[in-house]
Each structure stands twice: as structure tokens, then as C-alpha cells.
Amino acid sequence: MKCTRCRAEAAVALPSHHSAFCPECFLLFCRRMVERAIHDHAMCTSEDRVLVALSGGKDSLSLAWLLKELGYTIAGLHIDLGIPGASPVARRITESFCSRHGIPLSVLEMEPLGLGMVEVRQRIRRPICSVCGQTKRYFFNRFALDNGFTVLATGHNLDDETSRLLANLLRWDTAFLADQGPVLSAQEGFVRKIKPLYRLSEFETANLSFLLGIETASAPCPYSAKATFPVYKALLADLEDRQPGRKLQFYEGFLKHGRQHFAAQGKTPLSFCRRCGSPTSTEICGVCRLREMMGAPAEVMIAISSPAVLRTQDVSGSAEKE
């Protein structure tokens, strides 16, 4: 199979795009897909300071690389969840990737905040992934706002987005459908959130991360068996086999024709948490309630940038912040 663009030996076949690419042209293809996503949805400009949420996985690290390549001003935040086995590996991969590519990185540790996920899992009754996800979203948002970032970028890919869309549609979950899309605009207490990889499939980001030499974690999160939407991902993958290009059409079609009908519905009016000031639909936000339940000391409730828990790494190596 020859590269559609330059006729060299192809490395990646993409039936969804009726194309195949050699490594160099595939990198160019990925850049163009992200450029188009950013442009079509006015995600960010060169004026923005973009915080990239870095889990240590292939998608978020590839995203950081692409945004840097495209000339945006970026920095990464990694949240160390304190899960033995998985967290140290994810953190090491993130730190070495950022230092290799000159991406400023901060690491926020959950354990000193009383939110190490092993302890949290022992104490709560809700599924751990839902609590963990909520906690991560909270700290990414808080960190961005507290440190002058105008945009928070996450590595959600086309498979993440379409499986979530299908799940929400099958439940007719109007509130979630109203909010689903590659951009969530800034509101009081919320930084703008963008998903520049939404046009790239999981297969495409896997190829990209291989070509970028991103190490794959040998120790996945032990709780990941309970992660969401695998059924819908599998259904959509089967559909994509029969109808190449269907996933992207489904998602773009929703953005163009579907989403507007849900936009006015299901919005809960927001107030602000009495403890930390973050937006919430209740008096005290979910993360502050969790911290109270975990017996986290009150004085660190809002001290998310305390030097004990936040480390920044400069380009040349690692240095303690302040």
C-alpha cells in the first residue's frame, strides 16, 4: 500500500478517510485534523494560555505534542492519584515526555490532600471512576483558573466522544446531550474546555503516539475494568468496519443538526460552594464533601497550590515550585 500523499510505503491505512499514509505524511494528517478542529470550533488562539490535562496516556501526551507543534502556548498538569503500581508509572511517563519535549509540567498529588484514590475507594459507596473523574475535573479546572490559564485542553478522541454520545442518546439524557461537544465555553467558575483530538480515532492516536515514541503504560489503573462506555465503543467500531467514516459523520452531524435542540434544556442553575467557591448545584461542592468525609484537615481545603503538594518541573529537569 502506497502513501496517498507522497507514494512512499504506507505505515497507516485509514479506510475511514480512503487514505493511507507514510509516517511523515501521517503526522501531517494528524496536525491538519487538529488544526481543523481548532479552527472550526474557535477553540483557542495564539493569545491563549492552554493547560493540557496529562494523564500519562497516549491521547493526552500526543495532544500536548500537537498543540506545541502548532505553536500554542501550553503547559501540562498531571494529577498523581496515589494508586500503587499505576500512578508512579503514569507520572514517570508524563514527566519524561514533558522534559524531552520542553513542556512545562506541574504535578498535583492527591494523597496529601486526603484524596488518594485507594483510601477514597475504601470509604465511598459510589463507583470509584465517577468519584475519581469528578475529582480530576475539579482540580484541572481549579488549577487552570488559579494559575491564569484561559483554556483547558483534554485528550478525548473520536471514540470517546461518539461512545459517550451514543450512550447519552440511548438514555435520551437531555442535560448531557446539551453539554456534549468539543468546546465548553467559559462561565463564572469554569475555564473554557476544549477537545482538539475529537476528529481523530483511537486507532489514529495510537499510531500517532507510537510514531512519537510515547511509552505505553505497563501498569494500567487496576480499577479500569469498570471504566465507562466499552460496549458502545465496540458497537461503533463494528459499524465503522461496515461503513468507514460513519463515526465522524455521526458526531459532526450531531454538532450541526442535533445539539441545538437540547441546548436550552436540563440546565441546573449554579451557585458557588461555601467552602471553596467552585460552581456547584448544591451548597457544598462534591469534592469538598468528599474531603470532609475523608477527614482532610480544614486548613488545606483550598490550599491546592501549597508547596507540599504541587511540584513544577522546568524544561531542564525538576525543581520545586516556590
Place this chain on the structure above:
Amino acid sequence: MITVFFEPEGTSISLPRCTTVLQLLHQTGRKPGRALVIRNGELLTPDRRLTPGDSIILRDVGSRG
């Protein structure tokens, strides 16, 4: 004989009769577009030919984010 190393499982098998990447994917129960096929650090498309003695990494594209 082709040796296949599965990622992320960390297991391996040998396939006696397998001459293309597509056959390798079928014989291991995979589909194109769901797994990376890697030989000597190079990505292979489904039409590529394999030679006896090849050592292949088959990396499933999971949702490890």
C-alpha cells in the same frame, strides 16, 4: 514461523502459516483498525507480506487514554 507478541497482555504465540498482516490479524482474532502491527519498530499496513522468522508486536488499541 511468525512469532507474535501481544500488548498489553505480554503473552506470545507462534503462527506456522501466515504470510500477510491481514492473515495474522484474522488468525489472532483482530481486525484492521483495532490493533497496531509492528515489525522492527516499523508500522505495517494489512497488505504487507510477512517472512518466516519475523517477530511481530500486536498492540491492541484500547481505551487507556
